[in-house]
Amino acid sequence: MAVEIWHNPRCSKSRAALAYLEAKGVTPEVRLYLKDGPSQEELRDMLLALGLPASALLRKEGAALKGEAENVIVAALAVDPGLIERPVIRNGSKAVIGRPTEAIDEIL
Known part of the structure; x- marks a missing residue:
């Protein structure tokens, strides 16, 4: 399973989490959960x-x-x-709420 982020592009924390993943070399599957609940x-x-x-x-x-x-x-x-x-980031069977952004490291 690929890394997935439930993302809201209008949210600074969500944008920061997406940028954090990309800086780590991860291209997540982005789910715009407000449009695709x-x-x-x-x-x-x-x-x-x-x-x-x-x-x-x-x-x-x-x-x-x-x-x-x-x-x-x-x-x-x-x-x-x-x-x-938000943001919620999942990697396989584990997930985190990406606040603070460094919490994402727990599932990478």
Whole structure:
């Protein structure tokens, strides 16, 4: 599996993560997740790779969902991918949220 980044080109952290990968010689598969939102199944799969609960993928705009059940959060993220923290980078069965950018080294 190739390295994949869930990317928002308008986000400086996401742009920095993409540049970081490219500087390391990695050409990731770029998923513009706001246009091509992940399904609930893809979100659950990503959460397994991250080893985190669904609430960890919530941006501050989704803070009201933090106390909800996993399935409620996953459903909300699938409906509104703008609530997903970014960038999310995956390499095979492992993934990280690329904040700080150096966290990406954990999966390279």
